[in-house]
Amino acid sequence: MTAANETREAYGHFLAIPTRWMDNDIYGHVNNVVYYSYFDTVINEYLIREGGFDIHAAEVIGVAVETMCKFRKSLAFPQTVDAGLRVGKLGNSSVRYEVGLFAAGDAEPAATGHFVHVFVERATMRPVAIPAALRSCMERLLVA
Structure with missing residues (x-):
């Protein structure tokens, strides 16, 4: 049973990420380290598209200071992962993103976790x- 705050409906932004052949490990499922790549991908895609973040020239950048992932179900190539994103906490210089990774069409997550950036x-x-533009896009995903 999945808590209501971990279902697909609890996330305000989604990005479909196709798995790659190389994501699978010898056991036939996506290797655990790849999940963090999916976290990074959905977060940075959102900041670039919605916040206008320039990863190459921005004077202010986000650095990862904490990450966590709970693995619930296996994912495997050739599945598509629907990466859900929300903001759990927004401070002055830091943000805690919360991520849910779902097999395409699945209501319950294969993995959930968080990722903290300090700017x-x-x-x-x-x-x-x-920065104001990034804060604005983060506020749109902030959960109570």
């Missing part, structure tokens, strides 16, 4: 406030 000045790596 820093690229040149000094010192924490700074989240």
